[in-house]
Amino acid sequence: MSIDNVRFENIPPNPEDFARLRAECGWGEISLKAARRALRGSLIDLTCFDGTELVGMGRVVGDGALYFYLQDIIVKPTHQGRAIGRQIVSKLTDEAVARAEIGATIGLMSAKDKEGFYENFGFQVRPTEQLGAGMSRFVLSR
Numbered sequence: 001m002s003i004d005n006v007r008f009e010n011i012p013p014n015p016e017d018f019a020r021l022r023a024e025c026g027w028g029e030i031s032l033k034a035a036r037r038a039l040r041g042s043l044i045d046l047t048c049f050d051g052t053e054l055v056g057m058g059r060v061v062g063d064g065a066l067y068f069y070l071q072d073i074i075v076k077p078t079h080q081g082r083a084i085g086r087q088i089v090s091k092l093t094d095e096a097v098a099r100a101e102i103g104a105t106i107g108l109m110s111a112k113d114k115e116g117f118y119e120n121f122g123f124q125v126r127p128t129e130q131l132g133a134g135m136s137r138f139v140l141s142r
Contacts, residue, residue, distance in 0.1 A: 005050060006084060008091065012045040017054040018072075025074050043068065044095050048075075048084050055079040058088040060096050068096040070108040089121055109134055 013021070015035035023029050030038075039045070043064050048056035056075040062068040070092055075085045096106050110118050115125045127133045 006048050006055060006079070006082075008087065009047050009049065010045060011047055012039045012042060012059070013047050013054050013057050015039060018057070021054055021057065021074050021076060022072070024076060027074070038072075042071075043099075044092055046088055046091055048079075048088065050079065056084045056088055058092050060092050064099060065101050066104045068100060068104065068106045070096075070106070073108075085117070086120075089118070093121055107134075109136065 012018075015032050018039060019030050019032060019035045039059075041061055042059040043062055044060035046058050047054060054076075056079060058073040059071050060068050061071050070089065073085060073088055073092075075082075075088070093106060100106065106123075108118060108123060110123075119125065124131070
């Protein structure tokens with residue numbers, strides 16, 4: 001399928017659309033307060049629209065010099081299989097490389113069984129001989 005009818009913009013989504021897209025993709029519900037705070041922390045934003053409808057997005061967070069992390073690479077289920085995710089990752093990675101200092105790291109936490117998708121962009125599955133496994137700690141309550 002082609003991506004001819006969609007457009008990409010280097011702008012953040014509005015918080016309502018961000019929260020809705022996450023929920024539609026099975027990523028769970030978040031408050032609008034959390035959506036606003038998260039989006040303010042982005043270094044790079046990329047949104048994908050079909051007409052006026054947000055159908056995909058991604059963002060980069062980090063320190064803007066040595067550490068960049070791809071986050072929230074999301075494509076609405078009705079628009080998956082159209083290379084939108086590939087375009088989002090490619091554009092975000094290219095922009096992060098352009099901003100990065102020599103020796104910088106661009107990382108991400110892959111969804112289960114999506115590692116091969118990201119390997120196509122030069123990301124390495126961990127652990128390797130030099131790098132340990134990626135690790136996460138989730139805040140589920142306070």
